[in-house]
Amino acid sequence: MGQDRQEKVATSLADAVAEEVGASLAPVDAELERLYPGDPGTRQPVHTVYVPGDVFAADTVRSWGDAALALLDEHAPDAASFAAVLGLADDLAGPVYERVRAKLAREPVEDLRVDFEDGYGPRPDAEEDEHAARAARLVAEARRAGTAAPYMGIRMKCLEAPVRARGIRTLDVFLTGLVEAGGLPDGLVLTLPKVTYAEQAAAMARLLDAFEKAHGLEPGRLGFEIQIETAQAVLAADGTATVARMIRAADGRATGLHYGTFDYSACLGVGAAHQASDHPAADHAKAVMQVAAAGTGVRLSDGSTNVLPVGPTERVHDAWRLHHGLVRRALARAYYQGWDMHPGHLPTRYAAVFAFYREGFERAAERLAAYAERAGGDVLDEPATAKALGGHLLRGLDCGALDDEEVTRLTGLTREGLEAYAAPRRAGLTAGE
Numbered sequence: 001m002g003q004d005r006q007e008k009v010a011t012s013l014a015d016a017v018a019e020e021v022g023a024s025l026a027p028v029d030a031e032l033e034r035l036y037p038g039d040p041g042t043r044q045p046v047h048t049v050y051v052p053g054d055v056f057a058a059d060t061v062r063s064w065g066d067a068a069l070a071l072l073d074e075h076a077p078d079a080a081s082f083a084a085v086l087g088l089a090d091d092l093a094g095p096v097y098e099r100v101r102a103k104l105a106r107e108p109v110e111d112l113r114v115d116f117e118d119g120y121g122p123r124p125d126a127e128e129d130e131h132a133a134r135a136a137r138l139v140a141e142a143r144r145a146g147t148a149a150p151y152m153g154i155r156m157k158c159l160e161a162p163v164r165a166r167g168i169r170t171l172d173v174f175l176t177g178l179v180e181a182g183g184l185p186d187g188l189v190l191t192l193p194k195v196t197y198a199e200q201a202a203a204m205a206r207l208l209d210a211f212e213k214a215h216g217l218e219p220g221r222l223g224f225e226i227q228i229e230t231a232q233a234v235l236a237a238d239g240t241a242t243v244a245r246m247i248r249a250a251d252g253r254a255t256g257l258h259y260g261t262f263d264y265s266a267c268l269g270v271g272a273a274h275q276a277s278d279h280p281a282a283d284h285a286k287a288v289m290q291v292a293a294a295g296t297g298v299r300l301s302d303g304s305t306n307v308l309p310v311g312p313t314e315r316v317h318d319a320w321r322l323h324h325g326l327v328r329r330a331l332a333r334a335y336y337q338g339w340d341m342h343p344g345h346l347p348t349r350y351a352a353v354f355a356f357y358r359e360g361f362e363r364a365a366e367r368l369a370a371y372a373e374r375a376g377g378d379v380l381d382e383p384a385t386a387k388a389l390g391g392h393l394l395r396g397l398d399c400g401a402l403d404d405e406e407v408t409r410l411t412g413l414t415r416e417g418l419e420a421y422a423a424p425r426r427a428g429l430t431a432g433e
Contacts, residue, residue: 035248036295039391041423043398044299045111045151046353047340048258052119053131053154058138061149065108067343069101071309075316076347085317086324086348092355100350103400108346110399111151111337114139116170117158117193118263125166132170136177143185153189155227159200168207175222179215190224191258196232198245205251223253225301229260231267234285244292254298257289258339261303277303277326277338286335301337302330309344320348327352336395350399357396364389365410368421372413390421 051060076082082100083093114135116128135154142148154174157167171190178184192204208222226246228234236242247254264285265275276282286302293300305326309319323345330338331352340349368389396402397415408414413421 037297038295039299039423040297041419043150044336044395046336046399047109047338047349048111048113048151048301049109049149049340050113050115050119050155052121053114053116053128053135054120054123056114056131056135056138058141058147061109061112061142061147064343064346065104068104068108068346071316071344072101072104072347075309075313075320082347082351085320086351087321088351088355089359092358095358096351096354099354099400100347103350103354104346107150107400109149111189112149112153113189113191114152114154116167117155125169128166128170129173132173133177136174137181140178140181140185144182148185148187151187151189152185153191155191155193158192158194159203160194160196171207172211175211184217184221188222189255190222191227192224193227193260194229194263195226195246196230196242198242198249201226201246201254202249202251205249205253208253220252223255224250225256225258226250226254227258227260228285228289229263229267231264234288241288241292243289247292247296247298254296256299256301256337257293258301259286259289259303261339262306264303275306277305278329286333290334299337300335301339302326302335304339304341305345306341308342309348310342316344319344324348324352328356331356353399354401357392357399357401360392361396361402361406362410364392365407368393368413368418369411372411372417372421386421387423390418394418394422 049064057063072082076085079093079097082088082097083090088096116132120128120131132154139148139152142152154170156171156174157163159167175184178188190208192200195201204224208224209219211217212219212221226243228243233242233246236245243257247257259277259282261277261282262275265279265281268281270279270281282303286300290300305323307319307322309316309323327338327349330336338349340346368386371386371389393402393407393411394415397404397407397418404415407418411418
């Protein structure tokens with residue numbers, strides 16, 4: 001009977017002490033909620049395709065898919081030959097190849113940016129106005145027809161003095177065209193290149209705020225990606241991380257940080273032959289970006305390779321191997337998105353992504369199922385690991401590497417269940433706790 005009696009626990013601090021501590025930390029609690037809301041939980045595309053503003057057309061998405069399929073037909077017509085080029089395991093060769101071809105037929109481009117910056121070049125204002133207006137019309141028409149990529153938008157010129165007015169005008173023409181064509185579509189993405197100072201991110205936020213007010217749009221409807229392409233964007237003159245200040249200066253509108261491989265490398269004096277996304281200078285920049293973005297809800301994107309899979313089969317295979325290796329390397333470092341500059345990069349982008357999610361699928365599913373059931377196992381996972389496992393499986397589902405049925409069968413969880421683990425409450429608790 002004595003064992004059933006609740007034992008009195010001794011304490012030393014008065015309730016007022018805890019209340020005082022809570023009151024003193026209330027501003028910090030609010031700051032954490034505002035600055036570090038966590039991942040938005042929405043789909044992140046595995047890549048961004050850049051198409052010059054004068055080249056973008058109504059059939060761009062489909063033509064990229066067709067060109068990629070034609071390259072496969074010519075240089076890797078079956079699963080065995082494709083796997084041999086990329087070094088895929090035998091058990092992955094068939095599933096990956098089939099999924100790559102299906103993806104190229106169904107949804108060849110996940111994110112498309114109509115480029116009015118480096119890929120576009122200087123030209124008369126009237127011509128750029130025309131191309132920006134046409135881009136808005138084509139994007140709106142593609143949305144209505146169901147032929148758009150899930151995410152689409154423009155990369156304007158930067159806000160440096162020589163091109164500032166032109167960049168602002170192109171942004172205005174494009175957004176106004178979308179509003180007049182029926183409204184801003186879902187999946188709209190805007191990219192601001194060559195951001196060097198936090199004040200430039202703040203200026204972009206003010207531009208978008210002004211546009212929203214001019215059209216009576218919901219405040220915060222428009223966000224933008226920040227391209228990190230200069231040394232000063234990573235490390236300021238006072239030794240602080242500029243990129244962290246950029247996120248804050250964007251006032252909640254920053255959606256992504258995109259690494260610019262070649263501009264950044266050139267800024268540091270890296271020779272052309274060594275400008276690549278796996279250069280030590282690139283790794284340093286992206287590590288700073290990654291820490292700055294952690295917990296803010298701002299997503300990361302790696303850059304591109306300029307080695308194109310064109311020419312004879314041997315050269316195409318060499319370019320495929322290079323691209324595939326760079327994508328795999330980025331995925332392992334939690335850079336789940338990158339740039340693709342040519343249709344020939346699509347087969348290896350999707351091959352790397354699909355293999356990445358499929359090769360660890362069963363083990364990840366088993367671990368999450370054991371965690372959900374508290375069944376134990378040979379790995380003692382914590383809530384943070386369950387979050388990572390849930391996020392991993394969701395990314396695999398979003399891109400088409402995994403299917404809902406097989407994930408549910410092995411985890412016992414629906415998509416909603418996975419989302420509960422991937423986006424836990426701030427206190428660190430996950431579903432079921």
